Amino acid sequence: MAVLITEKTRILVQGITGKEGSFHAAQMLEYNTKAPVVAGVTPGKGGSKSEHGLPVFNTVKEAAEQTGANASVIFVPPMFAADAIMEAAGAGIELIVAITEGIPVKDMQSIIHFVRKSGSVLVGPNCPGLISPGIGKMGIMPGFITSPGNIGVISRSGTLTYEAVGQLSAVGLGQSTAIGIGGDPIIGLPHLEAIKLLAEDPATDGIVMIGEIGGTAEETAAAWIKEHVKKPVVGFIAGVTAPPGKRMGHAGAIISGGSGTAQSKIEAMKAAGIHVAASPAEIGITMKRALG
Amino acid sequence: MKIHEYQAKQILRKYNLNVPNGIVIEKAEEADGAWDALGSAVVVVKAQIHAGGRGKGGGVKLAKSKAEAQEHANSILGMNLVTHQTGPEGKKVLKVLIEEGTDIAKEYYIGITLDRAQGKPVMMVSTEGGTEIETVAKNTPEKIIKETIEPTLGLQRWQAARLAYALGLSGDEVKQTIKMLTGLWQVYNAEDCSLIEINPLVKTASGEIKALDCKINFDDNAAYRHPDQAELRDLTEEDPLEVEASEHNLNYVRLDGNVGCMVNGAGLAMATMDIIKYAGAEPANFLDVGGGANVETVTNGFKLLLSDPNVKGIFVNIFGGIVRCDRIANGIIEAAKLVDIHVPVVVRLEGTNAKEGRELLAQSGLTLTVAESFLDGAKKVAELANESKR
Numbered sequence: 001m002a003v004l005i006t007e008k009t010r011i012l013v014q015g016i017t018g019k020e021g022s023f024h025a026a027q028m029l030e031y032n033t034k035a036p037v038v039a040g041v042t043p044g045k046g047g048s049k050s051e052h053g054l055p056v057f058n059t060v061k062e063a064a065e066q067t068g069a070n071a072s073v074i075f076v077p078p079m080f081a082a083d084a085i086m087e088a089a090g091a092g093i094e095l096i097v098a099i100t101e102g103i104p105v106k107d108m109q110s111i112i113h114f115v116r117k118s119g120s121v122l123v124g125p126n127c128p129g130l131i132s133p134g135i136g137k138m139g140i141m142p143g144f145i146t147s148p149g150n151i152g153v154i155s156r157s158g159t160l161t162y163e164a165v166g167q168l169s170a171v172g173l174g175q176s177t178a179i180g181i182g183g184d185p186i187i188g189l190p191h192l193e194a195i196k197l198l199a200e201d202p203a204t205d206g207i208v209m210i211g212e213i214g215g216t217a218e219e220t221a222a223a224w225i226k227e228h229v230k231k232p233v234v235g236f237i238a239g240v241t242a243p244p245g246k247r248m249g250h251a252g253a254i255i256s257g258g259s260g261t262a263q264s265k266i267e268a269m270k271a272a273g274i275h276v277a278a279s280p281a282e283i284g285i286t287m288k289r290a291l292g
Numbered sequence: 293m294k295i296h297e298y299q300a301k302q303i304l305r306k307y308n309l310n311v312p313n314g315i316v317i318e319k320a321e322e323a324d325g326a327w328d329a330l331g332s333a334v335v336v337v338k339a340q341i342h343a344g345g346r347g348k349g350g351g352v353k354l355a356k357s358k359a360e361a362q363e364h365a366n367s368i369l370g371m372n373l374v375t376h377q378t379g380p381e382g383k384k385v386l387k388v389l390i391e392e393g394t395d396i397a398k399e400y401y402i403g404i405t406l407d408r409a410q411g412k413p414v415m416m417v418s419t420e421g422g423t424e425i426e427t428v429a430k431n432t433p434e435k436i437i438k439e440t441i442e443p444t445l446g447l448q449r450w451q452a453a454r455l456a457y458a459l460g461l462s463g464d465e466v467k468q469t470i471k472m473l474t475g476l477w478q479v480y481n482a483e484d485c486s487l488i489e490i491n492p493l494v495k496t497a498s499g500e501i502k503a504l505d506c507k508i509n510f511d512d513n514a515a516y517r518h519p520d521q522a523e524l525r526d527l528t529e530e531d532p533l534e535v536e537a538s539e540h541n542l543n544y545v546r547l548d549g550n551v552g553c554m555v556n557g558a559g560l561a562m563a564t565m566d567i568i569k570y571a572g573a574e575p576a577n578f579l580d581v582g583g584g585a586n587v588e589t590v591t592n593g594f595k596l597l598l599s600d601p602n603v604k605g606i607f608v609n610i611f612g613g614i615v616r617c618d619r620i621a622n623g624i625i626e627a628a629k630l631v632d633i634h635v636p637v638v639v640r641l642e643g644t645n646a647k648e649g650r651e652l653l654a655q656s657g658l659t660l661t662v663a664e665s666f667l668d669g670a671k672k673v674a675e676l677a678n679e680s681k682r
Contacts, residue, residue, distance in 0.1 A: 105484075108411070159613065185406055186408065241566050251512070252408070253558060253562065
């Protein structure tokens, strides 16, 4: 078992005829063994076939009705991405993964509350997506570094997720599901919600939670972990050396007004009994030790 | 993106919000003309830099005569202003705002920003204007009153009224404050701001409500729909290396350490900075070359890192996912032909085609160190960089 992306997932790709969408659709078709990619959506190109031979539709609703798709991965450019997310939620898509980086905050704050009320789960935006080794992936994570197993991984960033997954595989710990939750100030599935999914998943025995400077989502998640999670949790926070007031790549990675520092997040994690990795090179080995 | 106070006030004027009259000058002799044009018995001379705490640093001064105004303009223009937000190196003042004096009866604070936990904007007011709001939030959080704004509905009149009454205002002052708060929300929303702060908002002796200072930051992601905002960018306020990096589409932030780093991905780039410190050196920068790193980005990255004189060693840390490590290795080899790399370089390649990449580097004849692991690379580069210091 795994979370979010499972054997029941049937995937459509919004923006399938674009460069990114097309490339990663091919990668998913190759990797996914139990969660098939079934369709694409590009407004204006409905009725045609993608270069992978998948049917392309003008709207998400049509695609879902005709192919039974229940999940969507979005590679739409930033100026149309919030609209694409809302379209998917409106069409009853259960799982939406938004890869797009650079969506204005105003666009996200306008649609996020509709999306949450719709019952759809949104992962991202500005994220690498998610992967359940042995089942499939939605997004851009490289499949070959993963291995099936019982550790769940949550991270705001892409390559740092790969780093953690690579380290886990190297010490012999496979993964149930790795979730890249995204680096923007407003995301659909914050740390806490992702933690809850993995905490309740019987196939997940340990959780790696990787955070970074900005906001207070890691603190909120740590407080919940302290009360509710019995599985070992390993934590790492990037940005101990980041200066205040500077955006470190991700739109959400900024220390402002004294809040969002790595120190406060690390303290919250330690107070919650989370095993904090001393350096980003020791995430895998810290989990190995925590499992005993 | 950050803008200057005088630019922020111009935006407020466009929305018919009450701000003092003022004139921006770049030469001290223009102070005379500004004094005459303002026709005020008292003026304030304010340094225009992208940092708060200007008053404490000596960048804001009152003048009661034309001669005094010119004297202050002369001393502030060109000064190196150090505040708690500029860092110890300070910022050179190239513009001053000369503004009519205001007879202040009471100071307040207004702020609008995103509440990330709620995913909604929040407007905050406080009677503790004129002081640092972070201090108020820490010591007397009950003195900050908040209203969460429904993004698609906007700030409602009753919310603005509640905040105005919470500030202890009454009568016409309440009306004026409602107009100010509603207008600020309109600016925040229409201009895609990530922050607006009025500190202080004042009540004058004659009962007028006025924005005496104004700080506005824009959401960079929305820049495409505000072409006019690009004109407000002041490149002299930014680190020249950061400006250059942005021209090459590189995500770079300059720090003051001795190890330059080049990484793919923002999270890993931050983690790489951290591990350099953990290994005993200090990071000189944040540099994310992105997912599509190629010869051009690697070359530009090296040029950038090497133009920082503090850099005594370079750590290239790549976790190849979609990007292949052999291509990165070729990028490094090509870059080495174009750039004179005069400091030790440690390269760590992991992920897609890492083995091929390492072999290419080993065969290239370049004098660089290939790291066995993430931590090994950090330790090696820290050692090499620290050695050259001695």
